[in-house]
Amino acid sequence: MFNKILIANRGEIACRVIETCRKMGVATVAVYSDADAQARHVAMADEAVRLGPAPVAQSYLRGDAIIQAALDTGAQAIHPGYGFLSENPDFAQKLADAGLVFIGPSADAIRAMGLKDAAKALMEKAGVPVVPGYHGDNQDDGFLAEQAGQIGYPVLIKAVAGGGGKGMRLVESAGEFVEALGSARSEAATAFGNSDVLVEKFVQNPRHIEIQVFGDTHGNAVHLFERDCSLQRRHQKVIEEAPAPDMPDAVRAAMGQAAVLAAKAIGYSGAGTIEFIVDGSGPLREDGFWFMEMNTRLQVEHPVTEAITGQDLVEWQLRVASGEVLPKTQDELSINGWAFEARIYAEDAAKGFLPSIGTLSHLEFPTTARADTGVRAGDAITPHYDPMIAKLVVHGATRAQALGKLEQALARTEVAGCTTNLGFLGALTRHTDFAAGRVDTGLIGRDQEMLVAEDAPTALHWAIAAIKATGLDQRGLQMGFSVWEPLARTVRLDHKTGSQDVVLRCLAQDLVSCTIEDQVLEVQTTAGWLVDGLKPDINPVAHATGVSLFGAQTHHFTLHNLLDRGANEEQGAGTIFAPMPGTVKDVMVAAGDTVSKGDTLAILEAMKMEHRMTAPFDGIIAEVQAVKGGQVMDGALLIRMEDPAEEAA
Numbered sequence: 001m002f003n004k005i006l007i008a009n010r011g012e013i014a015c016r017v018i019e020t021c022r023k024m025g026v027a028t029v030a031v032y033s034d035a036d037a038q039a040r041h042v043a044m045a046d047e048a049v050r051l052g053p054a055p056v057a058q059s060y061l062r063g064d065a066i067i068q069a070a071l072d073t074g075a076q077a078i079h080p081g082y083g084f085l086s087e088n089p090d091f092a093q094k095l096a097d098a099g100l101v102f103i104g105p106s107a108d109a110i111r112a113m114g115l116k117d118a119a120k121a122l123m124e125k126a127g128v129p130v131v132p133g134y135h136g137d138n139q140d141d142g143f144l145a146e147q148a149g150q151i152g153y154p155v156l157i158k159a160v161a162g163g164g165g166k167g168m169r170l171v172e173s174a175g176e177f178v179e180a181l182g183s184a185r186s187e188a189a190t191a192f193g194n195s196d197v198l199v200e201k202f203v204q205n206p207r208h209i210e211i212q213v214f215g216d217t218h219g220n221a222v223h224l225f226e227r228d229c230s231l232q233r234r235h236q237k238v239i240e241e242a243p244a245p246d247m248p249d250a251v252r253a254a255m256g257q258a259a260v261l262a263a264k265a266i267g268y269s270g271a272g273t274i275e276f277i278v279d280g281s282g283p284l285r286e287d288g289f290w291f292m293e294m295n296t297r298l299q300v301e302h303p304v305t306e307a308i309t310g311q312d313l314v315e316w317q318l319r320v321a322s323g324e325v326l327p328k329t330q331d332e333l334s335i336n337g338w339a340f341e342a343r344i345y346a347e348d349a350a351k352g353f354l355p356s357i358g359t360l361s362h363l364e365f366p367t368t369a370r371a372d373t374g375v376r377a378g379d380a381i382t383p384h385y386d387p388m389i390a391k392l393v394v395h396g397a398t399r400a401q402a403l404g405k406l407e408q409a410l411a412r413t414e415v416a417g418c419t420t421n422l423g424f425l426g427a428l429t430r431h432t433d434f435a436a437g438r439v440d441t442g443l444i445g446r447d448q449e450m451l452v453a454e455d456a457p458t459a460l461h462w463a464i465a466a467i468k469a470t471g472l473d474q475r476g477l478q479m480g481f482s483v484w485e486p487l488a489r490t491v492r493l494d495h496k497t498g499s500q501d502v503v504l505r506c507l508a509q510d511l512v513s514c515t516i517e518d519q520v521l522e523v524q525t526t527a528g529w530l531v532d533g534l535k536p537d538i539n540p541v542a543h544a545t546g547v548s549l550f551g552a553q554t555h556h557f558t559l560h561n562l563l564d565r566g567a568n569e570e571q572g573a574g575t576i577f578a579p580m581p582g583t584v585k586d587v588m589v590a591a592g593d594t595v596s597k598g599d600t601l602a603i604l605e606a607m608k609m610e611h612r613m614t615a616p617f618d619g620i621i622a623e624v625q626a627v628k629g630g631q632v633m634d635g636a637l638l639i640r641m642e643d644p645a646e647e648a649a
Helices: 011-024 039-042 063-075 089-097 107-115 116-126 141-152 174-192 251-265 300-308 313-321 399-409 422-429 447-452 459-470 644-648
Strands: 002-005 027-033 047-052 077-079 155-165 166-169 197-201 204-217 220-234 236-242 270-279 290-297 336-345 362-364 370-373 388-396 415-417 487-496 498-508 511-516 519-524 537-542 546-550 556-558 575-577 582-587 600-606 608-616 619-624 639-641
Touching: 002 011, 002 063, 011 027, 011 039, 011 313, 011 370, 011 388, 027 039, 027 063, 027 639, 047 063, 063 077, 063 089, 089 107, 107 116, 116 155, 116 197, 116 251, 116 290, 141 155, 141 174, 141 197, 155 174, 166 174, 166 270, 174 197, 174 582, 174 608, 204 251, 204 313, 220 251, 220 300, 236 399, 236 422, 251 270, 251 290, 270 313, 300 313, 300 336, 300 370, 300 388, 336 399, 336 422, 388 399, 399 422, 415 537, 415 546, 422 447, 459 487, 459 498, 459 511, 459 519, 459 537, 459 546, 459 556, 600 639
Parallel strands: 002 027, 002 077, 027 047
Antiparallel strands: 155 166, 155 197, 204 220, 204 270, 220 236, 236 336, 270 290, 336 388, 362 415, 370 388, 487 498, 487 556, 498 511, 511 519, 537 546, 546 556, 575 639, 582 600, 600 608, 619 639
């Protein structure tokens, strides 16, 4: 076993690897960018080495600098985590050349599965079923469009070097193909340095089920059963579970056998995942699943497999990489109970899952769930990296029990300082079809409007927030003294739905009367908050950025600032602002151009994704301030439009 390893990653996966290394008595070396100098993974590691500035090309993608850091610190092996260099065969080969161990598969195995087109051809030869499509070298636009027509719409365009939904576009008709192809290529080139794509049939009512495989250097390979990852938005996973709902034993055995066959076909060692697209239009069948791709690394959702098998997959990785045989044989592995993982992101679900940035002024996870995170209260979510805050993992004896635990754990997860998807995740746990195990990759898209809907705060929320914001929940704190009646104080609060005046009157040391418009509530601030004698399931917390009321749905409030005027109050509806800091990838219009509603005006690149700025109505471009290649800050004016109808009026 190794004495010391270097972790060539950041965030929650770096922290996750460090935890297992501590358990095994293995010393760890962290690497970091300037943006991560005070990060949690740096604090947890035994040693840390600076790589460079925040951009990944100048830090976490500097393979030579990472190798040198390992050599300088005496690390014997490098764990790549996921993302960054984890599936880079050249990096794996350079490690071997430097006398270091790559905690993962061989460079040849990564290369064999690294390009989706080549991997599919290899799997066909090995007898693994693959999705019909074109996986060849001809990248001519017209030829690919012709192939799409022969395959039959709808089709998926996918980056051959892709992953995580980047460089992937669903095309439902021939008229959409050319624009979707250009968009997929552009995003793929940015994310992977390779703009090549493949085209394959889009399976209707698809389920995304993957098999965790493990191989060693002695020729052994096993699978650790399946994970259902069908709940996705923008082709990225949201909630994963293991095992898969309604999975017959015969289908589980067939998929497991196919996955092991795939791993053995390339002499695979280490952790990997064989991803299958599954026909979910009816009961799962032995002939109803097809190979999509292999991820030659540990997956983000590996904790659900750990929960149902009782195995530490990072420990398995270290043991296999150090030359040991697999810790378990296939017959020794079994499924125990059910597990869910929910990915908590800094993003605004109501605005198309737009990533959010900010400083985490308050962060707390429930003790009833496993929380894998790379951040702490006070840390910043920046535009430089993926906006995932944490993974919440629960385990129960049955699916219903585990899902109930997940719903409760999400309601008791407290995050303030940036917009999160917690409300959206909670709504998913209560979705009728998901609760019944009726899942497919289109579920979120079909019911997105319902899932992202948020209830406006009630008088009860305004009252508790006003008391918390003024500190009146602190025993003995009074607003003043009045001879004839309690002194009244008017507090104006802001919420994203609007502003509200709340009139507060101290009736006793721990009793406050709150008037919201024509409604009066009496709030007792001790004994866990009582409102008109009833105890709401709300936990109010004051923090640096305001007051948050945590529960099944979280509400954030701030004291009103009379000097604050939002940009939208000063600009009309035709003004396009940057929703976050980023780089202007492209500008499609110039002043004087006529555009239609929905036309793409500019593309902003931020948080590893492309965000298209579209025309809100039919109109004329009046002003363009966005410059291709330019850096913009959050709220920066990009483009201003005029509505000819309004001008004429």
